[in-house]
Amino acid sequence: MTHDQAASARIAAELRSRIIQGVLVPGTRIRQEEIAEEFGVSRLPIRETLRILESSGLVTLVASTGAWVSALDLDECREIYLMRERLEPLLLRMAMPSHTAESFIEFEASAQRVEAATSPGEFLERDHAFHRALMAGPTTIRLHDTVDHLWNLTHYYRRQLLAPNAVTRRSRREDIFAEHRMILRAVIDGDVESAEAMLALHIRHTRKLVELYPEIFTHSGAGVPRSSR
């Protein structure tokens, strides 16, 4: 079939993936023609793609000038974490009624996979999978999208936090595992209040860690337009 979905949406998904995986570093310029050539389409769908990414905050575009991968500063990152501290517990609460005994087994396995991760990339991937599994509910599309969106916005910096510095990785690693187990325990017990509180604390701890390493927000490129949305 010629287009199982619109080209703009498909390319937007691909670019989003590159941005959150750090292939496209915040601050780098995006030239329409370059992307168009790579995907073998005209510039037109690319323009639509950039509008989509802009309205979700991943790309900052200046009229008649160009598009850049949005960069966050520490305050914005903190703000996003604060939002996650409020929203993810809510999402977890709404997902919990639909969990079953089979879900719990899968959650345990997922938590095990996080602990068995050997590389930062693997860890990030599996950690995200664990959180997504816990909060996967049938009837919360918008909330789920919002949470996913917030996660995407900070994914690059989370990776920065883990990748270069073995110290931050070591010190926090065991804490994260313990927190995961406590969240999982509360979920299995059906204790909504504990699960919410523990998940909020989990995110809060990560935020505190981010605030300890503000140097990950110093992008070398000086002329990077800041995000406007």
Place this chain on the structure above:
Amino acid sequence: MTHDQAASARIAAELRSRIIQGVLVPGTRIRQEEIAEEFGVSRLPIRETLRILESSGLVTLVASTGAWVSALDLDECREIYLMRERLEPLLLRMAMPSHTAESFIEFEASAQRVEAATSPGEFLERDHAFHRALMAGPTTIRLHDTVDHLWNLTHYYRRQLLAPNAVTRRSRREDIFAEHRMILRAVIDGDVESAEAMLALHIRHTRKLVELYPEIFTHSGAGVPRSSR
């Protein structure tokens, strides 16, 4: 100047305004050519406009088929209210440190204007202004945008709730005023915890009211594609 901002963004803002003001009813189809002709531009910027509105959930577009103003059902509306119950108190908390004595005076005046509103449209307008004023902070762009977005998504239904039925309007009116005053009192006292709790309760009460009148979600148009995001 030929374009102080991009045409797609300008038209997106206009259409958004029409949707939240109820000029464009949820479920109505949007034909690109029609809009293009009205604004005196080609279909191209309209396409970008629709992508923008889609990614913010106001418009649902089906590949090669068309675009419709997104319609909510009761569950989605409840979900959005639950998100607001979590996020708006956070935004209020973050805004409070920047408030001054002059702000307080303006808040009082704004609350008075809400109570003096004579028509449903006026009431909605002033109520929104009051909430926005309370939560206007300098350093919370993304949170503010998210809250504003959630507000937009339910604006039409809030209007529906007030407009036709004098009973719901009467019964809740005094409660709303009282809650506004209690929130304002807490804000002026600098009591963050009370302000957060009271605002959450305020939103919760409105949600409960919405849940009492599910008939506002019965859109006559049968073939309306549901929102996917």
Place this chain on the structure above:
DNA sequence: ACTTGTCGGATTGGATCCAATGACGTGCGA
């Protein structure tokens, strides 16, 4: 030497034109 004005290339924004897909209506057959 530094600032300022101007010119040129590169890049984005928009309009028109063409192809492809989905929907609706009609006609044929059971």
Place this chain on the structure above:
DNA sequence: TCGCACGTCATTGGATCCAATCCGACAAGT
């Protein structure tokens, strides 16, 4: 009379072409 298939038509999706804007370099003047 009802159901299915086919053909036409309206509408969307994409490509190419043209105009407007912005950035950088070069040159001239102070």
